[in-house]
Amino acid sequence: MSEASPLAPHRPDIDPVLESKSSDYQLTTKLLEQVGRAPRGWWILIGIAATGTLWFAYAIYYLITVGIGALGNQIPVAWAFPITNFVWWIGIGHAGTFISAILYLLEQRWRTSINRFAEAMTIFAVMQAGLFPLLHLGRPWFAYWIIPYPATMGVWPQFKSALTWDAAAVFTYFTISVLFWYLGLVPDLAAARDTSNGFRRKAFAVFSLGWRGAARHWKHYKIAYLLLLLAGLATPLVISVHSVVSLDFAEARVPGWHSTIFPPYFVAGAIFSGFAMVLTLLVPCRAIFHLEEVITPRHLESMAKMLLVTGWVVTYTYIIEQFLAWYSGDTFEISEMFSSRPAGIYAFWFAVMIFGNVLVPQLYWFKRVRRSPWALFVTSIFINIGMWLERFIIIVTSLYREHIPSMWYQYRPTWVDFSLLFGSLCFFSLLFLILLRLVPIVPITETKEMRHEMASEHDEPTRAA
Amino acid sequence: MRSGLLIEFETPDGLRSGIERLRKLGPEHGIDEMEAYTPWPVKGVDELLKLPKSKVPRNVLIGGLCGAATGYLVQWYCNAINFPIDIGGRPPHSAPAFVLITFETMVLFAGVTSFLSALVFAGLPRLWDPVFEVEGFRRASIDRFWLGLKRGRAPLDVDAIRREMASLGALQVVAVGEDQA
Numbered sequence: 343m344s345e346a347s348p349l350a351p352h353r354p355d356i357d358p359v360l361e362s363k364s365s366d367y368q369l370t371t372k373l374l375e376q377v378g379r380a381p382r383g384w385w386i387l388i389g390i391a392a393t394g395t396l397w398f399a400y401a402i403y404y405l406i407t408v409g410i411g412a413l414g415n416q417i418p419v420a421w422a423f424p425i426t427n428f429v430w431w432i433g434i435g436h437a438g439t440f441i442s443a444i445l446y447l448l449e450q451r452w453r454t455s456i457n458r459f460a461e462a463m464t465i466f467a468v469m470q471a472g473l474f475p476l477l478h479l480g481r482p483w484f485a486y487w488i489i490p491y492p493a494t495m496g497v498w499p500q501f502k503s504a505l506t507w508d509a510a511a512v513f514t515y516f517t518i519s520v521l522f523w524y525l526g527l528v529p530d531l532a533a534a535r536d537t538s539n540g541f542r543r544k545a546f547a548v549f550s551l552g553w554r555g556a557a558r559h560w561k562h563y564k565i566a567y568l569l570l571l572l573a574g575l576a577t578p579l580v581i582s583v584h585s586v587v588s589l590d591f592a593e594a595r596v597p598g599w600h601s602t603i604f605p606p607y608f609v610a611g612a613i614f615s616g617f618a619m620v621l622t623l624l625v626p627c628r629a630i631f632h633l634e635e636v637i638t639p640r641h642l643e644s645m646a647k648m649l650l651v652t653g654w655v656v657t658y659t660y661i662i663e664q665f666l667a668w669y670s671g672d673t674f675e676i677s678e679m680f681s682s683r684p685a686g687i688y689a690f691w692f693a694v695m696i697f698g699n700v701l702v703p704q705l706y707w708f709k710r711v712r713r714s715p716w717a718l719f720v721t722s723i724f725i726n727i728g729m730w731l732e733r734f735i736i737i738v739t740s741l742y743r744e745h746i747p748s749m750w751y752q753y754r755p756t757w758v759d760f761s762l763l764f765g766s767l768c769f770f771s772l773l774f775l776i777l778l779r780l781v782p783i784v785p786i787t788e789t790k791e792m793r794h795e796m797a798s799e800h801d802e803p804t805r806a807a
Numbered sequence: 808m809r810s811g812l813l814i815e816f817e818t819p820d821g822l823r824s825g826i827e828r829l830r831k832l833g834p835e836h837g838i839d840e841m842e843a844y845t846p847w848p849v850k851g852v853d854e855l856l857k858l859p860k861s862k863v864p865r866n867v868l869i870g871g872l873c874g875a876a877t878g879y880l881v882q883w884y885c886n887a888i889n890f891p892i893d894i895g896g897r898p899p900h901s902a903p904a905f906v907l908i909t910f911e912t913m914v915l916f917a918g919v920t921s922f923l924s925a926l927v928f929a930g931l932p933r934l935w936d937p938v939f940e941v942e943g944f945r946r947a948s949i950d951r952f953w954l955g956l957k958r959g960r961a962p963l964d965v966d967a968i969r970r971e972m973a974s975l976g977a978l979q980v981v982a983v984g985e986d987q988a
Contacts, residue, residue, distance in 0.1 A: 366949060366950035367949055367950045370950070490881055490885050496889075498885035498886065498890050501882040501885065501886050501904065501905060502886065502894075502901055502904040506908065510878075510908045510911040513911075514911040514912070514915040514918075517918070517919070518918040521918055521922045522918070529847075532948040533948040533949055536946070536948045536949060537945070537949065548934065551926070551933070552932055552936060554844055554939075555844045555847075555947050555948055556842050557845070557856050557858060558928075558930070560845070561853055562861050562928040563848075564848055565861045565864060566863050566922065566924065582911070582914075788847075790847055791847035791848065
């Protein structure tokens with residue numbers, strides 16, 4: 343038996359997480375290049391995104407002035423598109439936190455190049471998500487009623503309702519994500535300051551807070567960033583947020599919702615859809631900004647593997663969901679799970695969901711698919727669609743066939759519903775594209791640090807550095 | 808750093824050996840407090856500089872506990888004391904229902920405390936510092952490792968330091984702040 347040395351310099355069968363052979367100086371300037379440089383593709387994309395965002399603004403204006411009746415929602419299907427969009431966007435956000443927090447705890451080095459990217463995705467996705475419950479209120483100007491403040495009427499929010507839990511969870515999640523992301527950005531903004539001149543230098547100087555990289559800075563920074571925000575706080579947070587969201591459903595006595603599987607089911611789905619969205623965004627960005635040396639096939643492959651794993655967790659929960667419905671012996675649960683979902687009016691969309699979430703990820707068994715950026719791009723879009731449909735199916739098919747036939751109703755979305763969904767996609771893209779021009783999207787400091795660590799560990803600079 | 812000397816190194820190893828050598832030179836050459844400026848956290852520098860333990864974790868613990876207490880007390884006061892609503896005989900003070908928001912406020916307070924204490928302990932934001940005036944110091948955030956020597960009570964023995972540092976491969980030794988000019 344040949345014994346592999348525990349300190350073997352490298353494994354030839356694994357791609358490096360970093361292919362750059364340039365010096366630290368070159369790497370820094372290379373990674374900063376994307377800030378302030380606009381390739382043609384960027385202008386085209388931002389044109390589309392800005393137009394869509396204007397349409398989004400118009401749809402919101404229409405919805406608020408006309409009222410909630412502009413949407414297809416109607417009792418008993420009172421939730422429909424807005425809450426589907428909310429759950430979908432929140433779920434997408436989770437992959438960002440997963441990559442930066444949980445993969446850090448698991449010491450997965452490939453996370454370094456993509457963690458800022460994923461965190462930015464989290465923040466913007468949570469922003470989109472937050473809009474939908476607000477719009478769904480019908481009178482969004484009363485949204486502040488959810489905050490416990492001493493009102494003249496002497497009433498308080500009801501904290502035994504899942505709605506207040508949701509507000510607290512999403513607000514905390516957003517705040518922590520922003521702080522965490524910004525703290526991680528500070529040393530890179532300092533690097534941006536130190537490589538630029540004039541107005542840009544002044545702007546970066548302000549946002550880098552005068553970071554000097556002093557040992558005293560690093561000491562407190564590391565502990566705040568790595569130990570506390572990241573590992574200690576963000577990890578339970580990412581699990582809790584989608585669990586709380588799922589309780590909005592599980593608390594209700596609606597067939598198809600009232601189940602204890604919901605919290606883990608939602609968390610798995612969230613991470614699954616989030617990884618798909620990371621790929622959807624990463625593949626074009628990598629091509630447009632030529633980030634191949636820091637985002638290597640290794641990253642793409644690792645993410646495809648994550649999709650395969652989380653895809654199977656989702657598949658497993660689909661099976662368990664059916665099993666629990668059958669095992670409960672409850673007529674309504676059985677009718678919901680075995681007839682109105684797979685064979686009702688929305689049977690086609692149910693089939694599309696199964697195709698996107700269960701069948702498409704099976705392609706990732708093949709190494710060729712896992713290593714092909716454009717195959718990953720296309721499959722990730724199917725997964726995004728599948729995961730959106732999953733939430734749609736959970737919400738609409740459970741509500742449109744409730745306990746008594748007099749409550750049955752066929753839901754049809756209106757143009758406002760579709761405008762809000764596609765508008766939010768455009769708004770998300772717009773924010774993301776603007777960000778690409780403002781901050782370095784690959785963490786420069788962490789990449790350099792990792793490179794030096796690898797070089798000193800392996801003692802083989804040609805490969806690591 | 809108000810005034811003193813800045814020494815530039817090309818590698819983290821150079822920086823580490825620089826700190827050790829200066830420690831050996833000791834106070835008779837005017838060496839008092841040192842600081843390192845690096846593009847990424849270099850291992851071992853904290854120990855060499857004998858930095859005190861960070862108090863961020865302690866603050867975060869306090870912040871988290873305050874957050875949990877605030878979250879729970881607000882819910883309890885609102886729903887059990889000031890405006891209890893009887894819904895099907897459920898208890899107004901219902902701990903299981905209050906757990907989630909308590910957890911969220913705990914994380915929120917702890918996270919914000921962590922962020923703010925890191926900034927306050929590091930003395931940030933502070934947009935200008937004399938070290939920024941030094942030619943080439945920009946590379947401290949890119950690929951160079953600088954060692955700062957603060958001027959203490961005794962004057963720095965610049966010539967001896969210069970000699971020692973050059974033997975370690977330091978790229979330059981420059982005066983900073985009031986010592987510049």
